[in-house]
Amino acid sequence: xxxxxxxxxLLLVAVSATAAVAVRDPVxxxxxxAVLGVVLxxxxxxxxxxxxxxSQLAVGSALxxxxxxxxVRKVKRRGRRGRGGKESNA
Numbered sequence: 001x002x003x004x005x006x007x008x009x010l011l012l013v014a015v016s017a018t019a020a021v022a023v024r025d026p027v028x029x030x031x032x033x034a035v036l037g038v039v040l041x042x043x044x045x046x047x048x049x050x051x052x053x054x055s056q057l058a059v060g061s062a063l064x065x066x067x068x069x070x071x072v073r074k075v076k077r078r079g080r081r082g083r084g085g086k087e088s089n090a
Contacts (some may be wrong), residue, residue: 002046009043030068037061 016036023029037060044053 005046006043009039009046012039013043026072027069030065030072033068034061034065037064 013036016032016039020029020032020036023032037056040060041053041057044050044056
């Protein structure tokens with residue numbers, strides 16, 4: 001039973017990691033990265049490493065995708081401002 005759960009968790013990790021690489025839109029990519037973080041947290045919990053799973057849940061599925069989304073938003077906003085006619089040297 002435990003081996004079957006581990007195999008399913010590993011397959012989910014492989015599928016979500018492949019999806020994270022295959023997605024081209026940065027916003028969608030960060031959301032898929034959050035899903036990958038949750039799946040990895042489940043895998044670590046199944047492998048009896050709950051402390052690592054909790055860390056992965058906090059960092060891999062919450063903090064990192066949030067930082068990526070904020071960065072994408074700032075880059076898009078800065079790109080719109082740069083096309084507005086004035087050129088900035090900074």
